[in-house]
Amino acid sequence: MDRIIPKMKNSSVLKKIIASLLLIVMSGAIGQLLLMAAYRLPTSRIASNISVGGDILLLQGAEYNYAEDYTESILDNETDAVILSEALFPEESPINGAVMVPRYVFHEGETQVLSLKAFLNKDDISGAHIVNYPRYWHGYLAVLKPLFCVFDYSDFKIINQAVQLILICVLFFLFIKRNLEKYIFAFIPMLIIWNPATIGVSLQYAACFYVSIIGSIIVLHKDWQDPWMFFVGLGIIISYLDFLTYPLVTLGIPLIFWVIKNVGKLKIQVSSVLKYGLYWSTGYVGMWGVKWILGTLISRENILFDALFNIESRTSTMVDGETITRIGTVIRLIDSTFFKWPYLIMFLCVTIYLFAKYYKTLRINSVTIALFCIAIMPIVWFIFTANHSYIHPRLVYRNWGITIFAFLSIPLVGSGIETKTSEKVE
Numbered sequence: 001m002d003r004i005i006p007k008m009k010n011s012s013v014l015k016k017i018i019a020s021l022l023l024i025v026m027s028g029a030i031g032q033l034l035l036m037a038a039y040r041l042p043t044s045r046i047a048s049n050i051s052v053g054g055d056i057l058l059l060q061g062a063e064y065n066y067a068e069d070y071t072e073s074i075l076d077n078e079t080d081a082v083i084l085s086e087a088l089f090p091e092e093s094p095i096n097g098a099v100m101v102p103r104y105v106f107h108e109g110e111t112q113v114l115s116l117k118a119f120l121n122k123d124d125i126s127g128a129h130i131v132n133y134p135r136y137w138h139g140y141l142a143v144l145k146p147l148f149c150v151f152d153y154s155d156f157k158i159i160n161q162a163v164q165l166i167l168i169c170v171l172f173f174l175f176i177k178r179n180l181e182k183y184i185f186a187f188i189p190m191l192i193i194w195n196p197a198t199i200g201v202s203l204q205y206a207a208c209f210y211v212s213i214i215g216s217i218i219v220l221h222k223d224w225q226d227p228w229m230f231f232v233g234l235g236i237i238i239s240y241l242d243f244l245t246y247p248l249v250t251l252g253i254p255l256i257f258w259v260i261k262n263v264g265k266l267k268i269q270v271s272s273v274l275k276y277g278l279y280w281s282t283g284y285v286g287m288w289g290v291k292w293i294l295g296t297l298i299s300r301e302n303i304l305f306d307a308l309f310n311i312e313s314r315t316s317t318m319v320d321g322e323t324i325t326r327i328g329t330v331i332r333l334i335d336s337t338f339f340k341w342p343y344l345i346m347f348l349c350v351t352i353y354l355f356a357k358y359y360k361t362l363r364i365n366s367v368t369i370a371l372f373c374i375a376i377m378p379i380v381w382f383i384f385t386a387n388h389s390y391i392h393p394r395l396v397y398r399n400w401g402i403t404i405f406a407f408l409s410i411p412l413v414g415s416g417i418e419t420k421t422s423e424k425v426e
Contacts, residue, residue: 016228016229019229020229020232020279020282020283020286021286023229023232023233023236023283024232024236024282024283024286024287024289024290025290027236027240027287027290028287028290028291028294031137031139031142031240031287032098032099032294034139034142035097035098035137035138035139035141035142036094036095036097036098037094037142038098038141038142038145038146039091039093039094039097039098039141039145040094041145041146041149042149043087043088043089043090043091044090045148045149046087046088046145046148046149047088047119047120049148049149049150049151049152049153049155050084050087050088050120050148050152050153051120051152051153052152052153052154052155053152053153053154053155053156053157054084054116054117054120054153055117057077057080057081057084057113057116057117058113058114058117060075060077061077061111061113062077062078062081062111062112062113063075063076063077063078063394064077069340070340071336071337071393071394071397072193072194072195072198072337072397073195073197073198074198074394075198075201075202076202076204076205076394076395077113078111078112078113079112079203079204079243080202080203080204081111081112081113081115081116082103082112082133083140083141083144083203083204083243084116084153084203085103085104085112085115085116085119086101086102086103086133086138086141087141087144087145087148088119088148089102089103089104095298096299099134099294099295099298099299100132100133100134100295100299101132101133101134101136101138101141102130102131102132102133103115103130103131103133104118104119104125104128104129104130104131105128105129105130105131106118106119106123106125106127106128106129108129115128134295134299134301134303134306135291135292135295135303135306135307135310136243136244136291137239137240137241137287137288137291138243139240139241140203140206140207140241140243143241144203156203157200157201160200160201160202160206161196161200161201164196164199164200164209164210164213165196167210167213167214167217168191168196168213170217171187171213171216171217171220172184174217174220174221175187175220177220178220178261180220180260180261182412183260183409183412185350185353185354185408185412186350186354186404186405186407186408186409186412187405189346189347189350189404189405189408190253190401190404190405190408191401192343192346193337193343193398193400193401193404194209194398194401196209204243204245204395205245205246205398207238207241207242207243207245208238208242208245208246208247208249208250208398211234211237211238211241211242211250212249212250212252212253212254213253215230215234215250215253215254216253216254216257218230218254219254219257219258219261220257220261224258225266227258227276228275228276228279229279230254231251231254231255231276231277231279231280231283232279232280232282232283233283234250234251234254234280234283235250235251235279235280235281235282235283235284235285235286235287236283236284236286236287237250237283238250238284239283239284239285239286239287239288239291240287244388244395245395245396245398246395246396246397246398246399246401247284248377248378248381248399248402249398249399249401249402250280251276251277251280251377252374252377252378252399252401252402252405252406253401253402253405255273255276255277255374256371256374256402256405256406256409258276259273259367259370259371259374259409259413260409260412260413263367263413267366268366268367268370269366269370270366270369270370270373272370273370273373273374274373277377288307291303292304292307313387314385314387314388315384315385315386315387315388316386316387317386317387318387319387319390319391324386324387324390325386326382326383326386327383328390329382329383329386329389329390330379330382330383332390332393333382333389333393333396333397333400336393336397337393337397337400338400347404350408351408354408354411354412355411357411358411358412358414359411360414361411361414362410362411362414363414367413368410368413371406371407371409371410371413372406372407372410374402374406375402375403375406375407375410376403377399377402377403378399378400378402378403379403381396381399382396382399
């Protein structure tokens with residue numbers, strides 16, 4: 001009997017690996033087909049709708065900050081202009097468009113905001129350069145191209161804010177339905193740091209918000225003992241949609257909800273956190289790999305080499321010819337995110353309140369250790385992606401939301417810490 005159990009476990013792991021690989025390959029094929037379908041849409045209509053409200057990007061500039069010295073209030077208009085320029089590019093070949101994702105750059109060295117404006121003004125494009133961006137999926141175009149066939153850019157901002165508000169309200173409803181109201185005190189500070197006012201008018205920041213919040217809603221709604229395929233799916237989806245901003249939240253935030261929902265129901269261990277992190281990573285990295293391999297095969301250009309070169313660069317400790325430290329990157333992100341009086345006061349008050357109210361039930365056990373492991377995930381991410389994180393605090397800082405939510409949840413789990421069942425996640 002003792003020999004049979006390990007064999008059953010090994011068989012189960014093998015089945016999950018095979019299922020994950022099949023899911024990744026199928027997702028890559030579907031994702032490529034969706035992009036090809038999007039590139040068949042008429043770009044004249046898309047360009048016309050983008051022009052309505054597009055002038056604001058030129059007025060604000062590449063990186064508009066509506067609250068000086070706050071990272072949370074920076075609008076990444078430059079990347080939004082890249083996304084919009086890709087969406088309206090008049091590509092005749094859907095296959096080439098879906099793989100290479102071209103856009104116009106009118107003058108070398110100028111911002112993409114100016115190139116976007118030049119195209120919308122119908123400037124002479126004979127001297128413009130076509131720049132390809134094939135190493136990313138750019139899966140957001142499968143959503144934005146159809147959207148901009150119907151709505152204009154101004155409409156998008158209002159719709160984006162409204163949908164995000166609705167999703168937050170749904171999440172709060174599920175907090176109450178699941179008797180998790182006390183965790184709202186841990187969730188709201190995270191939301192404040194994320195700054196929905198900025199996310200609501202941004203293309204660049206939207207994907208990670210939607211995947212993490214919708215993923216959390218699904219976690220609270222469904223009763224899973226072992227949602228391994230769900231986390232593989234989250235990794236796949238964000239790899240497809242994101243422009244390398246703060247993708248880790250699509251693992252960390254739903255995982256926190258899974259932990260706090262199952263306190264007292266399942267035996268939660270650090271190994272569970274590591275396991276679901278591995279599943280998410282499999283989907284995330286695997287979907288990237290499918291993009292590079294598919295792109296290389298279809299375009300016959302070495303996209304795989306370009307991707308590997310950029311991975312080496314983005315994980316290095318070199319910035320503009322100077323050496324940085326990985327710990328220094330973490331310190332830079334702490335400083336650029338938290339050291340503002342409103343945030344310091346908020347965290348001090350919330351932390352004192354939660355630990356003062358729940359200190360009697362605070363325990364060091366498998367659940368609190370699991371939450372602590374989730375809390376340090378962003379630090380590991382920043383250390384690994386030192387170059388990218390150091391250069392782009394405005395893109396990556398929202399990963400700190402994981403740390404905030406997990407850390408403030410630690411004193412709250414005590415009241416339900418004793419497991420009421422011997423049920424264990426395999």
